[in-house]
Amino acid sequence: MVQSVTRGSRIVRQAVPENLESDFGALDEFLTPTAQHYVRSHFAVPTVDAAAWRLEVRGAVGQPLSLSLDQLRALPKTSRVVTMECAGNGRQFLTPAVPGVQWERGAVSTAEWTGVRLADLLAKAGVSTEATRVAFEGHDKGEVKNTPLPSGPITFHRSMTLAEARTRDVLVAYAINGEPLPAAHGAPARLIVPGCYGMASVKWLSSIEAVTGEFDGYWETTDYAYWDRSTGRPLRRPLMGMQVKSLIARPSARGQVARGTVVDIGGAAWSDGAVTRVEVSTDGGATWRDAEFIDPQGASTWRRWRLRWQVPATAGEVVLMSRATDAQGRTQPMTRNPDWGTYVIHHVVPTTVTIV
Numbered sequence: 001m002v003q004s005v006t007r008g009s010r011i012v013r014q015a016v017p018e019n020l021e022s023d024f025g026a027l028d029e030f031l032t033p034t035a036q037h038y039v040r041s042h043f044a045v046p047t048v049d050a051a052a053w054r055l056e057v058r059g060a061v062g063q064p065l066s067l068s069l070d071q072l073r074a075l076p077k078t079s080r081v082v083t084m085e086c087a088g089n090g091r092q093f094l095t096p097a098v099p100g101v102q103w104e105r106g107a108v109s110t111a112e113w114t115g116v117r118l119a120d121l122l123a124k125a126g127v128s129t130e131a132t133r134v135a136f137e138g139h140d141k142g143e144v145k146n147t148p149l150p151s152g153p154i155t156f157h158r159s160m161t162l163a164e165a166r167t168r169d170v171l172v173a174y175a176i177n178g179e180p181l182p183a184a185h186g187a188p189a190r191l192i193v194p195g196c197y198g199m200a201s202v203k204w205l206s207s208i209e210a211v212t213g214e215f216d217g218y219w220e221t222t223d224y225a226y227w228d229r230s231t232g233r234p235l236r237r238p239l240m241g242m243q244v245k246s247l248i249a250r251p252s253a254r255g256q257v258a259r260g261t262v263v264d265i266g267g268a269a270w271s272d273g274a275v276t277r278v279e280v281s282t283d284g285g286a287t288w289r290d291a292e293f294i295d296p297q298g299a300s301t302w303r304r305w306r307l308r309w310q311v312p313a314t315a316g317e318v319v320l321m322s323r324a325t326d327a328q329g330r331t332q333p334m335t336r337n338p339d340w341g342t343y344v345i346h347h348v349v350p351t352t353v354t355i356v
């Protein structure tokens with residue numbers, strides 16, 4: 001289906017619940033304007049009365065907390081610029097096609113989030129030394145589809161280890177780009193987990209629970225999980241950190257460039273850490289040249305990059321590719337690892353353009 005969109009406006013991948021993709025081809029600024037930030041919701045936006053809302057911090061804690069929005073806002077605040085990507089971003093490039101929202105390139109955005117450090121809330125509640133994980137729950141609810149599935153409607157909830165909760169610099173955010181959270185982004189407050197795929201950043205947060213032992217919720221076992229083969233056998237693990245990835249924003253795929261001209265090939269790259277290198281190929285992967293970075297190295301933010309390209313003098317099709325490497329030495333693979341299931345689409349995807 002051909003979708004005609006105004007440049008910069010979001011593409012509606014699903015109307016109900018609302019799933020909106022940013023126009024990656026229009027990538028311009030480092031910070032995505034809030035009205036262009038992608039939206040990914042499994043269920044309808046829940047009705048949450050901000051005045052009556054409470055954030056419960058409970059479970060294996062010495063002192064359970066029940067905080068109103070005003071009480072949360074009165075705590076020491078901090079801001080973090082974070083690039084968030086949906087784990088299903090790029091699903092449209094998979095062959096054969098797989099079920100799920102058919103994201104192309106734009107389920108990734110960068111915003112400045114403001115709120116309270118999760119570590120401060122955990123310290124305030126006095127997390128027990130027996131706690132192993134922290135579980136987060138949202139107010140939204142509905143029926144799920146992937147098997148094995150629990151019966152009836154369930155909430156969106158997810159957990160992480162206590163170590164991750166402390167080291168990933170997690171925020172309970174109530175503002176985006178200096179404004180209160182819009183309903184679609186989790187008002188009045190949500191989790192923000194830097195470096196992780198979006199599913200870790202639970203919206204419309206209702207509770208934070210310190211757990212002893214395992215958690216194993218639907219959203220980290222059936223859904224949003226993968227097969228880890230690092231020990232030899234496939235072990236089911238929850239998705240968390242973002243794999244290194246780069247995408248070409250311009251020239252646009254299936255677009256045209258004029259022969260003999262000089263054009264900028266440009267895009268962005270990110271990972272669960274700092275991107276240190278982006279290489280570009282204009283000959284289908286035979287040779288590569290280093291792109292130049294527009295943004296400085298950041299721990300949890302994308303870096304826009306560009307490369308001047310002398311377009312050949314002869315008409316025809318060319319295949320452009322970009323390939324990122326991060327500070328941990330990980331490079332984008334050329335082929336897809338099927339153990340990621342319908343998620344983590346980070347292998348190099350060719351962009352074909354026509355020289356006219």
Ligand SMILES: Nc1nc2c(c(=O)[nH]1)N[C@H]1C(S)=C(S)[C@@H](COP(=O)(O)O)O[C@H]1N2
Nearest residue numbers: 038039040041042086138156198199202203
């Ligand atoms: N409560 C709740 N939190 C959620 C979701 C959801 O459906 N419900 N979707 C998750 C997914 S899959 C992503 S990618 C991010 C998207 O956040 P955004 O809509 O603010 O871009 O929110 C995450 N948090």
Ligand SMILES: [Mo]
Nearest residue numbers: 086087198199
């Ligand atoms: Mo997502």
